[in-house]
Amino acid sequence: LEHVLHSNDHSEVRPRTLGFALPDPAATDALGAALARALPRESGLVITLEGDLGAGKTSLVRAMLRALGHRGPVKSPTYALVELYKLSSLCFYHFDFYRFTDPEEFVDAGLADYFLADAVCCVEWPDKAHGVLPAADLCVRFAIEPGANPAMAAAGGSRRVFLQSRSTRGDECLARVCPPSSIQRIGNNDAA
Numbered sequence: 530l531e532h533v534l535h536s537n538d539h540s541e542v543r544p545r546t547l548g549f550a551l552p553d554p555a556a557t558d559a560l561g562a563a564l565a566r567a568l569p570r571e572s573g574l575v576i577t578l579e580g581d582l583g584a585g586k587t588s589l590v591r592a593m594l595r596a597l598g599h600r601g602p603v604k605s606p607t608y609a610l611v612e613l614y615k616l617s618s619l620c621f622y623h624f625d626f627y628r629f630t631d632p633e634e635f636v637d638a639g640l641a642d643y644f645l646a647d648a649v650c651c652v653e654w655p656d657k658a659h660g661v662l663p664a665a666d667l668c669v670r671f672a673i674e675p676g677a678n679p680a681m682a683a684a685g686g687s688r689r690v691f692l693q694s695r696s697t698r699g700d701e702c703l704a705r706v707c708p709p710s711s712i713q714r715i716g717n718n719d720a721a
């Protein structure tokens with residue numbers, strides 16, 4: 530089975546990190562669209578998404594799916610564990626392991642079978658499947674920033690997001706990410 534699973538080289542890559550300020554949901558959507566455009570055309574990718582509840586993980590995946598041509602709803606897979614999207618060009622799987630109490634649940638549910646070499650797999654709460662989840666090519670981390678503007682803080686604040694490559698394929702994808710100039714690049718000093 531191993532040959533059909535992701536066989537990306539994760540050893541040779543010095544992680545590259547890109548940081549962005551996302552002042553509002555529209556910025557999250559724009560970044561999601563940029564990430565969708567940067568996906569590899571001939572292979573899949575494993576993207577993990579970290580950050581608190583409500584940070585914007587599902588929003589980013591929804592924006593990716595819209596940019597890839599999906600017209601229907603994009604539900605959070607919190608209860609289903611996985612939502613499947615057959616797009617014209619690729620298979621797109623959206624996972625959410627928030628409810629896992631043990632990483633073995635990933636194994637018991639047979640979810641490793643979804644991580645095929647040509648599928649795009651977006652995974653919320655990857656830590657909940659630590660040790661059994663296939664290695665990520667790209668890691669997305671959200672941080673919620675309580676804004677100085679009280680109206681913004683009430684809405685949950687703006688976001689900062691860091692995209693880090695974890696494989697050659699992930700690094701090539703990251704190099705292609707080109708969000709609109711309205712989205713401000715930030716340093717990655719806070720990424721640790």
Ligand SMILES: Nc1ncnc2c1ncn2[C@@H]1O[C@H](COP(=O)(O)OP(=O)(O)O)[C@@H](O)[C@H]1O
Nearest residue numbers: 551553554557582583584585586587588687688
């Ligand atoms: N950059 C942003 N600034 C402020 N609010 C945002 C931003 N991006 C998304 N949001 C809002 O925050 C919420 C994120 O929810 P969701 O994407 O379901 O989070 P998660 O999947 O991380 O739990 C949504 O209400 C969305 O409109």
Ligand SMILES: [Mg+2]
Nearest residue numbers: 586587605653
């Ligand atoms: Mg979510």
